[in-house]
Amino acid sequence: MVKMNKLLKEQLESAFKGIRISIPEDTRMIIHAKKEQVLTILKFIQNKAYDHLALISCVDWIEEGEFELVYIMSSYLQGNNKYTGKEKVNITLKTRITRKNPEFVTVISVFENAEPYEREIHELFGINFKGHPRLTPLLLEREYEIPPFRKDFDTRKYVEQVFDTIPFVEDKKE
């Protein structure tokens, strides 16, 4: 498995310039890439049989003024259900976009199941995915000034504003 990881690392590094790859565990590989490279890297990884997109996540690094998009991929079993060890590996692709201009491209053309994940990130972080067919609300019911999963959204303050403070039982008796 370690060999397999090394091979993939070399292939990736020769194909794409300016990416950083680290292997923190035997079963994980993290690729840091520029945002322009994401689509081509995803296609490249998919062609290397890592064809299962498990998750798209987003982290708000507010102090650095950036959003980090995280794509986690692994491999389905290849061929006739034999375990080769390849499916153990999780590949994490990370890219950063600025908080001021939260725009990115959709990856539905590569992985079809990216659709609800991008929709959710659009709703909770306010990132606009260009080319996404329906960026309609998914989970939330109300309108928010700041998308609620951003770090500058204060849950406690919001609850007080919307639902008012609940009085203590002692105060109610008066």
Added chain:
Amino acid sequence: MQILQKNISDRELELYFGPQHLGMVGNFSITLKVQGDRIVEATANPGYLHRGFEKLMEYRTWIQNFPLVCRINVVEPDHMEMVYSMAVEKLAKIEVPERAHYIRSIYLELARVGSHLFGLWAYANMLGFDTVAQWSMYHRDLVLDLFEELTGGRVYHIYIWPGGVRRDFPEGFKDKIIKTLHSIGGCVPDYDAAFFNNRLFYKRANGIAQISQQEAKKLGAAGQVLRATGVKFDIRKIEPYAAYDKVDFNIPVRENGDAYSRVWVIRDEMIESVHMIFKLLDKMPEGEVYNKIPNPFKWNIPKGETYARVESSRGELGLYMVSNGQDKPYRVHFRTPSYTHGLVILEKLLKNASIADVGNTMISLYIVAPEIDR
């Protein structure tokens, strides 16, 4: 069902298939565009149960999150505890003693049996097999009794802890597990006669909501949905956690990819789980059940990020977690199996299906609404 809008010109109706419908799994709804009995377009609407757990967890310490995390999935809270514990252990580099690994595996397999029985209840109920539904609910209760004795809670257990499990098996608990599983296993012929080999079940489920292997892979399926198409994709084998690498077990698969195959995979999995629990009980070593963790009130976990995954009873359950060196997680994101099944695959499968098959499709995809919303 409630008619929202009527377009007489092309006779297309919009039907709201909401939580009040018997064939619906929990708090979830689908808006259907139908022409006659045929569904033209289906839109899944989650959000009824969105409680913002991932945001809430950013406000609580690592240990305070344990009572929260199990509430994400009501039907099987145990795999949630496991995946969160695994992620914390990976980030904080905590070792788990050997006996705790075995106890975790036994506990998770019991949870799988309980959860599958609950799923069987929903499916049998939807098809009108009320007797089978009552049986499976009764047998699930027997599993819950075991949980109650072990952890003090029937539904939410908060039992798996970073560094091991909360407490050891009480005296005589091993025999109780064996007795309960024997009484459930003894009823398998009855279940087969009344439900699984029943002609009505075959007629009602065969060919319904069929998905090919290629398409299932393309749409990111996991769990029974994928295994019913013939792929032996199971995290317990691929990336063994707890004590799953210590025992030998089979992964039941079927080839057809329809509702019939999926329910059969669930049945076979339950039996396999029971066998696995017996094997684990035989092999279980003596020793400690948890390693001491630092004072949880002053527990700062070093900077880092990790992705942990387990095979929950519905498919691949993952957790992406980021720590920035504080006493609280910086970002938590769950990858739940029902998310892809309920939002991508369901919409695809309902196209061109008939209205009568909506419930069948949903429940056979094994969707739990709280898992989608989080």
